[in-house]
Amino acid sequence: MGRTSDARERILGAAQTLIELHGYSALGVAEICKAAGVPKGSFYYFFSSKEELALAVIDEHWSGQRDSWNRILHSEDPPLQRLRKLFEATEAGQRAGQESCGTISGCLFGNLTLEMSNQTEAIRERLQQIFDAQVDMVDSVVGEARERGEAAVADTHEAARSVVAQLEGQVLFAKLYNNTRNLDGLWRNCLALLGAATPVRTV
């Protein structure tokens, strides 16, 4: 039956892949179950609706990405170098996705924001929490950089939101042109947005 063992994980994995390829609206329960190799009954055993599944996919993806962001942004590197490594990790992730499926799928949270946030309040709320958390994490690093005299911004939270907005905008272009080179400018732009015109020493 697939209700035990790894059926839930298989459904989540298949749903994430299909959302990345075709978006949320185009997703059908039958298609998910086929890709996951589970009978349709299994789906409704684990998820009451497509929306509940989408929230679980979002949570699962954020759980992994949050760990990665925390590892990078809480490292021993100087603060601005941690941001640089975050951009490098983003580029590497998009490149890996491109190599495995031929086309850059972009940021799952950005994709769902533009497709879904004005339609489903539960999804809007969850995505807000995630972007709030991302901005808070960057804010904390920007604050450290400012204390060291390496960033010159009046409002670190506002600056952090601008850095994440730049990231989302450039990932949008990377997806549109199917080219990770669109992410090359992230570090330089981050320095400009943070008033840190002189690049800090590469470690």
Added chain:
Amino acid sequence: MGRTSDARERILGAAQTLIELHGYSALGVAEICKAAGVPKGSFYYFFSSKEELALAVIDEHWSGQRDSWNRILHSEDPPLQRLRKLFEATEAGQRAGQESCGTISGCLFGNLTLEMSNQTEAIRERLQQIFDAQVDMVDSVVGEARERGEAAVADTHEAARSVVAQLEGQVLFAKLYNNTRNLDGLWRNCLALLGAATPVRTV
């Protein structure tokens, strides 16, 4: 029959509204025809497929937006002031949309990029042409600003793309939080990205 007169325009208008509210994938021909008040036969008289309709909606929207961008970016104002007015017009447009339908729908081209660009080559190509044109228009203004010593960037095209990426990223946040205040930082961030730290005189 609605095949003559304004049936095509009514279909395009209804389709644009529905795409802004629900995205492209969720769109059905029957729903479009009902909203447009035309019989289903009319749809296939004008459009051979949903994709052809989407391309026509994109072209129609870009035709109006391009006129607006040209008017603002070719005005007599100093170059950086023209960019400021472009951001103000973007904010006013998003606010008007919010007032008319209760929720910010974001940028039609950004929305379709994240929903569709990795699925349909014809749509990807058309959206690339539009963003190329937007970046070229901003590039030309950044070039003028640099000649006047009001912008300090090595590569005006790269800088222009970063300005448009920042715009798309902040519009994404405006949609997510349903709040046009997310666009307040666009001008300040544009100055930072262009190495024009000192705001120029407001005209």
